[in-house]
Amino acid sequence: MIYRYSPRPAGRCSSGPVLIKMVPLHAACALLSLAPLLVLGHRPIWIQPEQVHLSYPGVPGSMRVTWTTFNETESKVEYGLLGGRLFELSAKGGATLFVDSGEEKREMYIHRVTLTDLKPAATYVYHCGSDEGWSDVFSFTALNDSASFSPRFALYGDLGNKNPQSLARLQKETQLGMYDAILHIGDFAYDLHEDNARIGDEFMRQIQSIAAYVPYMTCPGNHESTYNFSNYRNRFSMPGQTESLWYSWNLGSAHIISLSTEVYFYLEFGQELIFRQYEWLMKDLEEANKPENRAVRPWIITMGHRPMYCSDDDQDDCTTFDSYVRLGRSDVEPPAPGLEDLFYRYGVDVELWAHEHTYERLWPVYGDKVYNGSKEQPYVNPKAPVHIITGSAGCREKTDMFNPNPREWSAFRSTDYGYTRMQVVNATHLYLEQVSDDQYGKVIDSIWVEKEKHGFSAWL
Known part of the structure; x- marks a missing residue:
């Protein structure tokens, strides 16, 4: 003693x-x-909402709010018109328990509440949570459901938790009101599932400063594949009943289709998914091409992660002539159809891609051949779809290198970090430009796509 x-x-x-x-x-x-046990013996209570993000359910006058807590709570959104009485309206939803498949089997509750009867183009202030804890206060502008609306988008893929170089510029521009919606074309966080999904949590916190203000519309990429895309399928809330894997929606004079290129590569999760998506795409395109529908929404725009064409020097699918996404797979039974002929047959105007950590604009292309509108004005009444690859937003894998000898369909290439802006101006004019974050926000490329008519007949 x-x-x-x-x-x-x-x-x-x-x-x-x-x-x-x-x-x-x-x-x-x-x-x-015993000190660590004394400190860690009681599990923290995580009832505070976080990772708040919006999506458009596809129904005019609606907006969906999604967020996360780590304990079960109610799911409520209180909201009101900007300048009016704060939180005078409220809506309830529900939460689903998501158990990550990592070693720790971490649990989180994903809350979803859909707001309805919103006034087009009106700005609302909202917070979400429950009487046990509320989020910060955010705002959004309800989407205008008029076909004469000219929506503005930021679009990119391959944005990570580490080295998210374009993120700060996107945050500021979103909060300045420059965009009506964001299109994230696959590959999130690098990766959502890592560190028992904590990387996913931190990434969703990072994009909250964008996604809590405008609809954040997504499609899956190869980096979401772990545990059968479970982190992607659970964290995002896209339209339709396909767990955000493929869906479509309308905005302004555009019909926008989001699809999964990954069904061609992860056959272990179900080879039948290739055919299910293809059949869905065909029905959706048939509906969009009915004369009464195409007259109102003449632009058809697709977004999918892995491109049909690219000139990067990395041996990806798009660097080969017989790309799975473009031509399908003949090594499976029955043979799986690709997407190029389908999109051409139904007159898809613009195809947005990512995956390659570069920016590349193509001349109008079909069947590996260029079909410009004319030599002087290639994008005026083009005779094939216009492809844009925008996967250089910033991630830990850095940017890619280009093949020094591109094919004739490659019009412009850049390895700068950056992202793309798009505006569907009206039924005949669509504008695209590429922003370089390396060059402090300089616009390094831009085109106008002009079309007097849309649909398959536009190619003739």
Whole structure:
């Protein structure tokens, strides 16, 4: 047993030293070894909403709010018109328990609430959560459902948690009101599932400063494939009933289709998905091409992660002539159809891609051949779809290198970090430009696509 003398603390009435009895050394060590258990013995309560993001459900006058808590709570959104009475309206939804498939089997509750009867183009202020905890206050502008609306988009793929170089510029521009919607064309966080999905959590916190203000519309990429795309399927809330894997929606004079190129590469998750998506795409395109529908939404725009064409020097699918996405797979039974002929047959105007960590604009192309509108004005009444590859937003894999000898369909290439802006101006004019983050926001490429008519007959 160890004893030591200690001076009596100042301010006490008694005088003289105090004899303090010390615990044995081995007992002190045992207590110290238990200290982490004493600290960590009680699981924290995580009822505070986080990772707030919006999506458009595809129904005019609606907006969906999605967020995460780590304990079960109610799912409520309180909102009101900007300048009106704060939180005078409210809506309830529900939460689903998502258990990540990593070693820790971390649990999180994904909350979804759909707001309806919103006034077109009106700005709303909202927060989400429950009486146990509320998010910060955000705002959004309800989408205008008029076909004469001219929506503005930022679009990109391959944005990571590490080295998200374009993120700060996108955050600021979104909060300045420059965009009506964001299109994230696959590959998130690098990767959503890593560190038992904590990387996914942090990435969703990062994009909250964009995605809580405008609809954040997505499609899956190869980096989402782990555990059968479970982090992607659970975290995002896209239109339709396909767990955000493929869907379509309308905005302004455009019909926008999001698809999964990954069904061609991860056959272990179901080869039948290639055929299910293809049949869905064919029906969706048939509906969009009905004369009464194409007259209102003449532009058909697709977004998918892996491109049909590219001139990067990395041996990806798009660098080969017989690309799976473009021509299908003849090595499966029955043979799986590709997408190029389908999109050409139904007059798809613009095809947006990512995956390659570069920006590349193509001349109008079909069947590996260029079909410009004319030599002087290639994008005026083009005779084939226009392809844009925009996968250089920023991630830990850095940017890619180009093949020094591109094919004739390659019109413009850049390895700068950056992203693309698009505006569907009206039924005949669509504008695209590429922003270089390396060059402090400089627009390094731009085109106008002009079409007097849309559909298959436009190619003739």
